[in-house]
Structure formats: structure tokens, C-alpha cells
Amino acid sequence: MHNTRTIFLREIRSFFNSPMAYIFLVIFAIFNGYFFTSTFFLYNQSDLRSLFSVVPMVYLIFIPAISMGLIAREKNIGTMETIATLPLKTYEFVLGKYLAVISLILVGLVATIIHLFTLMKFGSKIDYGALLTGYIGLALVGSMYASIGTFASSITDNQVVAFIIGVFIVLIFFLMGFFLPLIPSSFAGIIQYLSVDYHYSNISRGVIDSRNLVYFLSVIGFFLVLTVQSLELRKWQ
Amino acid sequence: MIKVRDLSKNYGDVEAVKSINFEIQDGEVVGFLGENGAGKTTALKMITGYLVPTSGMVEVNDLNINDHALEIQSQIGYLPELNPLYPEMTVYEYLEFIANLRKISGKRFRDALSSVVDKCGLQGVVHKQISSCSKGYKQRIGLAGSMIHDPKILILDEPVTGLDPNQIVEIRGLIKSLGREKLVLMSSHILQEIQATVDRIMIIHQGEIVANGTNEELMSNFRGNTLLNLEVKNANENSLKDLSIAVPNMNVVNVEERTGHHVIKIEYGQEVDPREDLFNYAVKSGWAILKMTPTTTDLEDIFRKLTTEDKANA
Numbered sequence: 001m002h003n004t005r006t007i008f009l010r011e012i013r014s015f016f017n018s019p020m021a022y023i024f025l026v027i028f029a030i031f032n033g034y035f036f037t038s039t040f041f042l043y044n045q046s047d048l049r050s051l052f053s054v055v056p057m058v059y060l061i062f063i064p065a066i067s068m069g070l071i072a073r074e075k076n077i078g079t080m081e082t083i084a085t086l087p088l089k090t091y092e093f094v095l096g097k098y099l100a101v102i103s104l105i106l107v108g109l110v111a112t113i114i115h116l117f118t119l120m121k122f123g124s125k126i127d128y129g130a131l132l133t134g135y136i137g138l139a140l141v142g143s144m145y146a147s148i149g150t151f152a153s154s155i156t157d158n159q160v161v162a163f164i165i166g167v168f169i170v171l172i173f174f175l176m177g178f179f180l181p182l183i184p185s186s187f188a189g190i191i192q193y194l195s196v197d198y199h200y201s202n203i204s205r206g207v208i209d210s211r212n213l214v215y216f217l218s219v220i221g222f223f224l225v226l227t228v229q230s231l232e233l234r235k236w237q
Numbered sequence: 238m239i240k241v242r243d244l245s246k247n248y249g250d251v252e253a254v255k256s257i258n259f260e261i262q263d264g265e266v267v268g269f270l271g272e273n274g275a276g277k278t279t280a281l282k283m284i285t286g287y288l289v290p291t292s293g294m295v296e297v298n299d300l301n302i303n304d305h306a307l308e309i310q311s312q313i314g315y316l317p318e319l320n321p322l323y324p325e326m327t328v329y330e331y332l333e334f335i336a337n338l339r340k341i342s343g344k345r346f347r348d349a350l351s352s353v354v355d356k357c358g359l360q361g362v363v364h365k366q367i368s369s370c371s372k373g374y375k376q377r378i379g380l381a382g383s384m385i386h387d388p389k390i391l392i393l394d395e396p397v398t399g400l401d402p403n404q405i406v407e408i409r410g411l412i413k414s415l416g417r418e419k420l421v422l423m424s425s426h427i428l429q430e431i432q433a434t435v436d437r438i439m440i441i442h443q444g445e446i447v448a449n450g451t452n453e454e455l456m457s458n459f460r461g462n463t464l465l466n467l468e469v470k471n472a473n474e475n476s477l478k479d480l481s482i483a484v485p486n487m488n489v490v491n492v493e494e495r496t497g498h499h500v501i502k503i504e505y506g507q508e509v510d511p512r513e514d515l516f517n518y519a520v521k522s523g524w525a526i527l528k529m530t531p532t533t534t535d536l537e538d539i540f541r542k543l544t545t546e547d548k549a550n551a
Contacts, residue, residue, distance in 0.1 A: 006337040010323075017325055078321030082382070085285045086338045087311040235289045237248065 003088050007096025024066050028108045031058045036115050051115055052134045052204045056141050064166030067149025068159045070097045075157035094227045098150050105142040130206035137203035140216040145170045147223035154227045244293035246279050253279040255444040266416035268435035269424035276444040277424040278318055281394050285315045314383035318394040324368035328378055339386040353381040373404035393423040409434050428540050442544045459539040465503040468528040472499045476522035483518050487511040
């Protein structure tokens with residue numbers, strides 16, 4: 001864990017030493033704030049449903065954007081060669097990078113707690129359990145998209161290409177559920193299970209089912225293993 | 238000690254390194270010399286574990302790179318060809334980052350930092366951002382990063398490329414001083430650089446090691462015939478014609494008549510020096526010797542010969 005921590009701290013420092021993290025946090029807060037407040041008083045309900053439905057959409061662009069440079073930049077400026085010749089396991093490197101992106105996403109989510117205070121000020125009979133699971137759902141979706149972004153960043157040395165690949169893959173997972181009516185019934189079950197929306201909507205309704213957790217953890221694990229493998233493949237080029 | 242046996246690397250159909258063999262002992266400073274694309278960098282990348290060989294074996298301190306990559310990497314300091322650094326970090330942050338990944342922290346890091354700052358002449362830039370350092374300083378920062386853990390083995394890929402003459406002299410001096418206590422394997426495509434820095438030279442050409450030895454060994458093994466430029470006055474046709482018969486162990490390559498004198502080009506081998514016989518023949522024939530200049534092969538000629546033979550034959 002020592003090496004993972006070192007990579008994690010360097011990445012966090014790199015985020016906050018450049019405008020990247022601040023731009024992400026500010027724009028993320030503005031987007032979420034706008035979409036939340038524009039419907040909050042119309043719904044006249046004591047929940048954060050509008051926030052919980054808008055954040056996964058904001059993620060679609062934001063998470064590939066903050067993770068595109070994770071590994072692609074190292075490849076582009078050549079520091080990957082330095083890293084790869086240090087006594088460091090590839091998974092420690094990938095994990096350090098991945099945890100840094102998740103931390104940034106969590107900071108962004110923490111900033112949305114201001115909307116919770118708004119709710120507490122104006123609302124009544126608030127279901128705090130559903131709010132907690134809603135946030136857990138957002139954290140899980142964010143972590144899943146971050147693993148996809150990390151993978152996309154590992155297969156190219158061009159950050160723009162990494163961003164496009166990242167957006168493309170997260171869009172597939174995001175849109176899967178919307179195409180269910182068009183899919184033959186024999187495949188519908190599989191497609192529904194693969195759809196991120198299916199699992200996220202369960203959690204954000206206040207139900208934390210182990211199947212949903214297994215889904216998120218499996219997808220995260222799958223993309224992180226793919227990332228490690230794609231970096232290991234470089235040695236055999 | 239580094240031991241390389243039948244090491245090969247293919248990139249698709251291209252054979253970048255073809256079954257090379259060599260050994261480097263502790264305390265040696267060895268230079269890989271070759272043209273761009275000769276296979277130097279690929280060979281170094283395999284020794285450092287960055288690339289997996291297509292076939293063959295690399296052993297560092299009796300450990301095989303395929304089975305003990307991390308242990309070998311902890312014993313090696315490596316400066317890649319393009320000296321990649323994180324421009325947004327300060328020199329201190331960068332060296333601390335590298336040291337941390339090598340499990341050096343606290344007092345050990347402070348001691349290591351002060352040692353590499355001193356050795357690499359980084360005083361005054363330690364808290365500067367890397368992006369604002371000059372190219373020469375960046376090279377030293379890369380070098381400092383590669384030796385922060387005081388490795389016994391240093392592998393430097395083109396360590397002076399892109400530096401100005403003064404910086405080259407500084408880095409060369411640094412490498413030489415490091416060579417007193419470490420095994421240093423460096424690569425370069427600049428002959429003078431290698432010649433001025435290392436104890437032993439390995440010339441690599443089209444993925445193969447075509448020569449391996451000290452400067453003197455290469456000179457004695459690969460030195461061709463000596464070409465003698467002789468300028469004489471008062472030489473008549475007959476005495477010039479008889480020259481190759483009268484003086485043994487040499488060939489007259491060319492005789493050229495110039496205004497008032499002749500220029501004779503003579504070639505002879507390493508075994509016998511015919512200059513005394515030539516002098517005696519000139520005196521006997523009534524020639525006045527204006528100039529006698531032997532031209533021997535230098536390392537540059539050897540390098541050129543070894544690295545252009547295939548092109549010429551192709």
C-alpha cells in the first residue's frame with residue numbers, strides 16, 4: 001500500500017496544483033446546483049431526487065474528463081518509462097491513480113451536501129435513509145465510471161482520444177437500459193443486468209441489494225484488471 | 238554485474254536486437270555506441286525490465302530479469318533517453334516522489350537528497366519548479382532521480398544528448414566520477430562522447446554487437462593498413478618505377494606529379510614499418526624528401542567501417 005499511497009498523493013497534488021481540480025469542482029457544482037434548484041421547488045417534495053437523477057448524467061462527461069490524463073499523460077511525457085522501471089507493481093500504480101480520481105469525485109459529491117441543507121431548511125418528513133443510499137449510489141456510479149476512465153486513459157497516450165473512448169464506454173453502460181424495449185426478450189435480462197441505471201435506481205430508492213453491489217464492484221474490478229493488463233502488454237510490444 | 242546471453246527483441250517483423258552477448262563487471266564504465274536505431278535503447282530497456290525480450294536472458298547480480306524484475310529494478314538506477322520528468326513538480330518533490338517509491342523516507346531521504354544534490358550540482362534549484370529549469374539542470378535532475386537510492390548499477394541512455402558543450406563536459410565528469418564506485422552502462426551515438434567517458438566500448442550495429450573492447454583493443458583489432466603520404470623532389474621515372482621492388486612490405490597506391498615534385502601514396506600493414514627503407518632508398522636515388530606523413534586508422538574510421546559495411550554491401 002505504500003507505493004499506492006505515494007502514487008495517490010502525487011496524483012492528488014497534481015490535480016490541485018493545476019486548474020483541473022478547481023475547474024471540475026466549480027463546474028460540477030454549478031451544473032448540479034442549476035438542475036437541482038430549477039425543479040426543487042416545483043416538485044414540492046422533501047427529497048433530492050432531481051439531484052440524484054442529474055448527477056449521473058453530469059458524470060458522463062466529467063469523469064472521463066478528469067480521468068483522461070491519468071495514464072495517457074504519463075505515456076505522452078514519457079514518465080511511464082521511469083515508473084515502469086521503478087520497483088513498483090503495476091496494480092499499485094493503477095490503484096493509486098484510480099483512488100485519486102475517486103477522491104476528487106467524492107469531494108465533488110460532498111459539495112452537493114449544500115443542497116441537503118436546503119432540503120433540511122425547507123422540507124419536512126425527510127427520509128434520511130433514502131438520501132444516504134442515494135449518495136452511496138452516486139459514489140458507486142462515480143467509482144464505476146472512474147474505472148472506465150482509468151482504463152480508457154491506459155490504452156492511448158493521447159488525452160483527447162482517452163476522453164472520447166471513456167465517454168463512449170460510459171455511454172454504452174448508461175444507455176443500455178433505454179434500449180431494453182428494442183431488444184429481444186431472450187437478451188433483455190442480460191442487458192438489464194448490465195445497465196447501470198437498473199442498479200443505480202434500485203440503490204437510490206433506498207434498497208441496497210447485494211446484487212447491485214456485486215454489479216458495481218464487478219465492473220470496477222473488471223476495468224481495473226483490464227487497465228493493469230493493458231499496461232503489462234506494453235512490455236511485450 | 239550484468240550478464241546478457243543471446244538477447245533478442247523483435248518489433249513485429251523487425252529484429253531490433255539480434256542475439257547479443259556481453260558481461261559487465263562491477264566498477265566498469267561501459268559505453269554502447271551505435272547509430273540512431275542501432276538497437277541501443279531497446280537493449281537497455283530489456284536490461285531494466287521495461288521490455289520483455291523476445292528470447293535470451295538478462296542477469297543482474299545473478300538475478301534473472303524474467304523472474305526477479307522488481308528486485309533488479311531496486312538495484313538499478315535508470316535514466317531514460319528523453320529524460321522524462323514531471324514539469325509541474327519542484328525538484329524536491331520529484332526526488333521525494335522517486336525516493337518514496339524506492340522506500341526511502343525521513344532521515345534516509347534527507348541524507349540521500351543532500352548526497353545527490355551535491356553530486357549532481359543541484360544546489361540552488363532544489364525548490365524550483367522543474368519546468369523552469371534549464372535543459373542542463375533537467376538532465377542533472379533526471380540523473381539525481383536515477384541515483385537517489387545509491388544504486389550499484391547505473392544505466393544511462395544518451396545522457397548528454399541535447400546539452401551544450403559546457404554541460405556535456407560537466408555531465409561527462411559526473412559520470413566518470415560515478416564510475417569509480419558503480420557499474421555504469423551508458424549509450425550514445427556520439428563517438429567522442431563515449432571515447433571520453435568510458436573504459437570499454439561496445440559498438441552495436443543493426444541490432445548486433447560488432448565490436449567490444451577498450452579503446453586500445455579496438456584500435457589494435459580493427460586497425461587497417463597505414464597510409465603514407467610521401468612528397469619528394471628530384472624523383473625520376475626509373476627510380477619511381479623501381480620503388481615497390483626495392484622496398485619490401487609496402488604497396489605504392491598512387492604516384493602523382495605536381496609542379497616540381499611528386500606525391501606518392503604508399504600503404505603498408507601493421508607488421509613491418511618500411512619508412513627507414515624508404516628513407517634509405519630516397520637517399521640512394523637522390524630524392525629530396527619534402528614530407529612523409531603516415532595516417533593511421535582512428536576509432537572514428539573503425540566505427541564508420543563497422544557501421545557502414547552492410548549499407549555498402551546492400
